[in-house]
Amino acid sequence: MVDEGKTAIARKPRADAQRNRIRLLETAKAAFAEKGPGASLDEIARTAGVGAGTLYRHFPTRDALMEAVYRNETEQLVAAATRLADTQSPTGALREWLLLFVDYIAAKHGMYEALNSIVGGTTELYSASTEQMKRAIAKLISRAVASGDVRLDIDPLDLLRALAGVASISAGPDGKQAAKRMVDILIAGIRIRT
Amino acid sequence: MVDEGKTAIARKPRADAQRNRIRLLETAKAAFAEKGPGASLDEIARTAGVGAGTLYRHFPTRDALMEAVYRNETEQLVAAATRLADTQSPTGALREWLLLFVDYIAAKHGMYEALNSIVGGTTELYSASTEQMKRAIAKLISRAVASGDVRLDIDPLDLLRALAGVASISAGPDGKQAAKRMVDILIAGIRIRT
DNA sequence: TGATAAACGGAGAATGTCTCCGTATTTAAA
DNA sequence: TTTAAATACGGAGACATTCTCCGTTTATCA
Incomplete structure (x- = not known):
């Protein structure tokens, strides 16, 4: 009886698997940017030169793919919070940071699903990014609260949701401008009156 | 040569057409409420007891159907603005009124397309509802501006977009509560400091 | 080098959108 | 009434998309 246990030594991931994963991500990024969130997954697979099965094995759902595509940018944004x-x-x-966040979502013009995954916080699967994002904004808020500038009855993610709404629901050419104005309204709104 | 002109006297609309239109609207409302914005149109047609062709003749696109389904509620909301x-x-x-608006969108849990049509203002087709909505909120805002309570560099629709973001992007059970809290933040944010 | 785990890919099932057009029904004129 | 013309009906089917299944191929490791 061979060891079938959890102790199985991790085998090095196959080279072709890694290659395909990367090709899929690159292709998907281009496709989403060009055709929006509804881009055909089969076509992405075809363009990347792999079968549909391969795409779905790597990324079981459309959301999973989007999440992966944007993980990079998300990580940069999170890092910026610490720096600021x-x-x-x-x-x-x-x-x-909120202004940076506006840039971040503006780049995803109308990519509602992605936003929902990342900022929604309801989808079990993508909790990784959501969790990071949440910690980033929570840190900034709690610092502001501690300094006495800001009220503390705020769900930090709500600020992000509001901005996402402004920036993406209209998706007009000035959606980004509008969202930047909204940043100031929000800041004023959560500030404690002096 | 018979008159084929534009002067053709309007013929009374066919009774079956009216009946089917109403049945479709009722069925669609139930379907959207239950299955969300992705509810199958063919299934709606089947449930309503008509062919797919009939559905598409009455409502050429999914958005057109949604618009029609929610026109009623939109009108009530608009009327409330005047009353308030x-x-x-x-x-x-x-x-x-913003609180009423939150109820209005909460009922459409996640019905992004509909929201986008109504509050987005980019889609030519639904400009009727958008226009009404815009006038309603603009009236309330300009009154508040005139009274000196509120700054005037606001796009009124942005407030609605922000609320829609909070209420619908997470779509969690407390999305509505969160949106109501956001109302207060927004009000505080647009108020002129005294 | 060979055994085996891992990954591949694409055919095809399932579902959905939307069109086309022969048939049926309604209206209004005679 | 009867009848012709206008209008609406419905569902088959063309097409697109998502996602699964499984026989085949390939990389890893002993």
């Missing part, structure tokens, strides 16, 4: 927290006033850092 | 403006303080009226 170290170099700016509490409220200033929060404001700056 | 007549009976409440400027800021109070605005706040009340």
Whole structure:
């Protein structure tokens, strides 16, 4: 009886699997950017030169694929939170970061599914990004709260949801501008009156 | 040569057409409420007891159907704006109406397309509802601005977009609560400091 | 080098959208 | 009434998309 246990030594992942994964991500990124969130998955597979089965094995759902495509950008955004927290006033850092967030979602023009995964927080599967994002904004907010600038009865993610709404629901050419204006409204709205 | 002109007297619309239209609307409303925005159109037609062709003749696109389904509620909401403006303080009226708006979108859990049509304002087709909605909120805002309570550099629709974002992007059970909290943040954010 | 786990790919089932057109029904004129 | 013309009906089927299944291929490791 051979060992079939959990102790199985991790075998090195197959080279072709890694290659295909990367090709799929590149192709998908281009496809989403060009055709929007509804881009055909089979076509992405074909363009990437793999079968549909391969795509679905790597990314079981459309959301999973989007999540993976944007994980990079998400990580950069999360990193920025730490940097800002170290170099700016509490409220200033929060404001700056929210502006970065607006850029982040504007780049995904109308990619509702992706936003929902990342900022929604309801989908079990993508909790990784959501969790990171949540921690990033929570850190900025709690710093601002501690400094006495900001009320504390806020769900930080709600700020992001509001911005996502403004930036993506209209998706007009000035959606981004509008979202940046909204940042100031939000900041003013959560500030404690002096 | 018979008259083939534009002067053709309007013929009374066929009774079966009217009946089917209504049945389709009722069925669609139930279907959207139960299965969300992706409900199968063919199934709606089948449930309503008509052929697919009939559905598509009455409502050429999914959006057209949604628009029609929600036109009623939209009209009620618009009417409420006038009523509130007549009976409440400027800021109070605005706040009340935004709360009603939250109920309005919460009922459409995740019906992104519909929201986008109605609050987005980019789709030519649904400009009727958008226009009404815009006028309703604009009236409330400008009253508040006139009273000196509120800044005037606001696109009124942005407030709605923000609320839609909070209420629908997460779509969690407390999305509605969150949106109601957001109303207060927004009101505070657009208020002029005293 | 050979055994075997891992990955591949694409045919095809399932589902959905939307069109086309022969048939049926309604209206209104005679 | 009867009848012709206008209007609406419905569902078969063309087409697109998602996703699964499984026989075949390939990389890893002993």
